[in-house]
Amino acid sequence: MDPIGKIMGLRYKSHPWHGINIGKNAPKSLIAFIEMVPTDTVKYEVDKESGYLRIDRPQKYSNVVPTLYGFVPQTYCGKRVAEFANEKTERKDIIGDNDPLDICVLTEKEIVHGDIIVGAKPIGGFRMIDKNEADDKIIAVLEGDTVFDMYNDVSDLPQLIVDRLKHYFLTYKDLPGNPSNVEISHIYGKDEALEVIKRSMDDYREKLNNLSSLIGD
Numbered sequence: 545m546d547p548i549g550k551i552m553g554l555r556y557k558s559h560p561w562h563g564i565n566i567g568k569n570a571p572k573s574l575i576a577f578i579e580m581v582p583t584d585t586v587k588y589e590v591d592k593e594s595g596y597l598r599i600d601r602p603q604k605y606s607n608v609v610p611t612l613y614g615f616v617p618q619t620y621c622g623k624r625v626a627e628f629a630n631e632k633t634e635r636k637d638i639i640g641d642n643d644p645l646d647i648c649v650l651t652e653k654e655i656v657h658g659d660i661i662v663g664a665k666p667i668g669g670f671r672m673i674d675k676n677e678a679d680d681k682i683i684a685v686l687e688g689d690t691v692f693d694m695y696n697d698v699s700d701l702p703q704l705i706v707d708r709l710k711h712y713f714l715t716y717k718d719l720p721g722n723p724s725n726v727e728i729s730h731i732y733g734k735d736e737a738l739e740v741i742k743r744s745m746d747d748y749r750e751k752l753n754n755l756s757s758l759i760g761d
Contacts, residue, residue, distance in 0.1 A: 559595035561644050564617040571741035576647045576664040578614040581655050588658055597659050607716045610708045615644040621678055622747035629678040633729050641677040645744040651686035663687035668698025669737040671730040672713055680740050681713055697734045
């Protein structure tokens with residue numbers, strides 16, 4: 545962060561998407577911003593304009609997020625993330641969802657509220673397609689966690705944990721009587737997760753450059 549940014553950060557709260565550094569060792573280890581925790585009974589989401597958490601919707605049914613859940617700062621799911629999804633699914637119609645990259649962080653600790661940042665180690669992910677939008681979910685472990693820090697790839701995890709995460713993401717938007725528009729085409733390992741993160745970082749840099757040109761920077 546530049547000196548002016550540091551000074552502004554002392555006076556004002558940094559925007560979680562743009563003002564928090566992803567970390568110098570990204571994508572192998574990174575900072576994640578956590579919006580929701582397993583005890584939440586409503587879905588919280590960062591308001592893109594203000595940076596504050598807002599209630600997106602109450603959870604009407606029994607779906608409860610099974611891990612810490614949020615996004616990776618300074619990432620953007622744009623054309624590079626979409627191109628990778630098209631390549632892996634052998635499709636041509638997938639586009640980016642224009643949001644930061646989602647991440648779920650496994651930990652054995654009971655963390656009772658979101659709006660926090662954590663150090664996370666990516667180990668895999670789900671290639672989730674929402675209608676025709678790439679909506680990847682990176683799976684990570686909390687750095688230094690007593691139980692989960694030993695896992696280095698999603699293939700190392702107990703199958704029950706993977707199934708629980710998969711079930712949540714396939715059903716949390718469902719409403720009775722309505723068809724589901726969500727699919728998970730692949731469960732991928734660490735190497736592919738790092739590639740998705742790299743692409744989302746590049747997409748973000750391009751988006752930021754475009755914004756800079758608009759304001760004459």
